[in-house]
Amino acid sequence: MLSFILVVIVLFLIPGPAVLLTISQTAQGGRKTGIITGIGIAVGDLIHTVAAVLGLSAILMTSALAFEIVKYLGASYLIFLGIKSILEKSKKQEQTALKKRSTVTSFRQALLIELLNPKTALFFLAFLPQFVQNNGTPVVIQLLILGLTFVLMSILYTTLLAFLTSSIGERIFANKNGKLARWQGKVMGSIYIGLGLQLVFQNQK
Structure with a gap:
C-alpha cells in the first residue's frame, strides 16, 4: 500500500486533464467550484475502478470501435463546453458580478469529462492490478481498496489545488474591467477545447 501511495503522489505531480480542469474551474467559479469539480473527477474515477473490477474496461482495450466512440463523445463534450464558455463570456462582459457556476453543474461536467475519457x-485496468498481492485477500477486495485509496487521495489533491488557485483567481478576475477578466471566458474555453483536441488524438494503446 505504501508503494501504491508513493506512486500515486508522483502521478499527481504530473499535470494532466484533472489538474487543468480543477484549476480552470476554480479560477472561474471560486474555491467551492474547484472542490466540487475535484469530487466529480473522483467519483468518475471510482466508477472507472468498479468498471475495471467488473472487467468492463477490458472492452475498451479490446474493441477499437468502443474506444473510438467513447473518445469522440468525450472530445465533443469538452469542445462544446469550451465554445459555450467563450460565447457566454463575450455576451456578458459588461456585467459587474462574477458569475458563479452552480455546484451541480460543476460536479456533472467534471464527472462526465472523467467518465468519457477512455484512457482513464x-x-x-492496467495500473491497479500491479499492486495486487497474493496474501489471501480476494483480488476484488484488493482492487476496490486500491481504487478507493486513489479516489480519496485525488479528492485531497484537487481540494488543495482549489485552495491554492482560488486566491490567485479572485485577484485576477475580481475586477471585471481588467484586461485579464475580459479574457477569462476565452482562456477557460481554450483550456476545454485543448483538452478535447488532446483526447481526439489519443490512441488505444
Whole structure:
C-alpha cells in the first residue's frame, strides 16, 4: 500500500486533464467550484475502478470501435463546453458580478469529462492490478481498496489545488474591467477545447 501511495503522489505531480480542469474551474467559479469539480473527477474515477473490477474496461482495450466512440463523445463534450464558455463570456462582459457556476453543474461536467475519457478506464485496468498481492485477500477486495485509496487521495489533491488557485483567481478576475477578466471566458474555453483536441488524438494503446 505504501508503494501504491508513493506512486500515486508522483502521478499527481504530473499535470494532466484533472489538474487543468480543477484549476480552470476554480479560477472561474471560486474555491467551492474547484472542490466540487475535484469530487466529480473522483467519483468518475471510482466508477472507472468498479468498471475495471467488473472487467468492463477490458472492452475498451479490446474493441477499437468502443474506444473510438467513447473518445469522440468525450472530445465533443469538452469542445462544446469550451465554445459555450467563450460565447457566454463575450455576451456578458459588461456585467459587474462574477458569475458563479452552480455546484451541480460543476460536479456533472467534471464527472462526465472523467467518465468519457477512455484512457482513464484503461489506466485503472492496467495500473491497479500491479499492486495486487497474493496474501489471501480476494483480488476484488484488493482492487476496490486500491481504487478507493486513489479516489480519496485525488479528492485531497484537487481540494488543495482549489485552495491554492482560488486566491490567485479572485485577484485576477475580481475586477471585471481588467484586461485579464475580459479574457477569462476565452482562456477557460481554450483550456476545454485543448483538452478535447488532446483526447481526439489519443490512441488505444
